[in-house]
Amino acid sequence: EISERLKTIALLIPKNSILADIGSDHAYLPIYALSKGIIRYAISGEVAEGPYQSALSNVNRYGLQEKISVRKGDGLTVIQPEDHVNCVVIAGMGGGLIENILKSGRKHLDGVQRLILQPNIHAYIVRKWLFENYWRITDEKIMEEDGHIYELLIAEKGNWDLPEEGREKQLFFGPFLLKEHSPIFQKKWEREKNEWINILNNLQHAKTADGIEQKRRKLATYLQWYEEV
Numbered sequence: 001e002i003s004e005r006l007k008t009i010a011l012l013i014p015k016n017s018i019l020a021d022i023g024s025d026h027a028y029l030p031i032y033a034l035s036k037g038i039i040r041y042a043i044s045g046e047v048a049e050g051p052y053q054s055a056l057s058n059v060n061r062y063g064l065q066e067k068i069s070v071r072k073g074d075g076l077t078v079i080q081p082e083d084h085v086n087c088v089v090i091a092g093m094g095g096g097l098i099e100n101i102l103k104s105g106r107k108h109l110d111g112v113q114r115l116i117l118q119p120n121i122h123a124y125i126v127r128k129w130l131f132e133n134y135w136r137i138t139d140e141k142i143m144e145e146d147g148h149i150y151e152l153l154i155a156e157k158g159n160w161d162l163p164e165e166g167r168e169k170q171l172f173f174g175p176f177l178l179k180e181h182s183p184i185f186q187k188k189w190e191r192e193k194n195e196w197i198n199i200l201n202n203l204q205h206a207k208t209a210d211g212i213e214q215k216r217r218k219l220a221t222y223l224q225w226y227e228e229v
């Protein structure tokens with residue numbers, strides 16, 4: 001049985017898709033999406049040997065070699081134009097790594113209609129990249145499983161009309177999540193706020209060093225945003 005997190009992601013994939021799951025690890029997501037009839041073909045991309053082998057053996061075990069192509073390679077480079085991939089999932093990594101994968105492989109995204117991104121942390125970095133590269137967030141989800149809170153971002157090609165006023169705050173909290181203001185959202189940001197306060201308290205005792213004042217200001221800004229929303 002796969003995690004609720006991966007199931008939720010699978011339900012966001014457009015029906016009949018050709019999927020690329022980047023950083024696929026055990027290939028659980030494409031195997032599940034195929035078995036549920038959500039997709040018709042998948043590329044399972046992995047950069048690391050261990051996870052790549054694990055994806056290969058799972059795909060073989062389910063006899064899905066014809067339907068899932070397991071490929072070893074860095075990020076989006078495993079996607080070729082002749083694959084006609086229309087949906088890309090990048091899940092279970094930090095926002096910085098997701099941004100890096102998007103940035104360095106963006107020419108492989110031609111023809112891709114939907115991105116489903118699940119940064120474990122630093123979703124802001126991912127939203128910022130999307131905004132600056134003409135990918136519009138069309139929906140967001142937030143969920144909790146085993147004490148972890150996960151944010152899911154769905155983006156489609158197109159201009160994203162995000163007024164400059166308040167833009168950073170929207171990118172930080174997520175426009176849809178901010179509007180929805182669900183109990184899990186509130187829980188997440190209360191946790192974060194408590195962490196910022198802790199860090200600020202610790203900084204108070206720290207010897208002055210490069211960057212500390214900058215860090216303090218950043219945390220103060222986050223706290224102010226927290227109060228505002």
Ligand code: SAM
Pocket residue numbers: 006022023024025026045046047048051073074075076090091092093097101
């Ligand atoms: N996507 C799965 C999920 O959400 O459950 C697996 C997440 S796992 C924690 C992250 C995987 O991403 C690892 O297997 C790692 O090898 C892979 N990875 C990291 N950087 C990558 C890159 N540049 N290209 C492809 N895979 C990468």
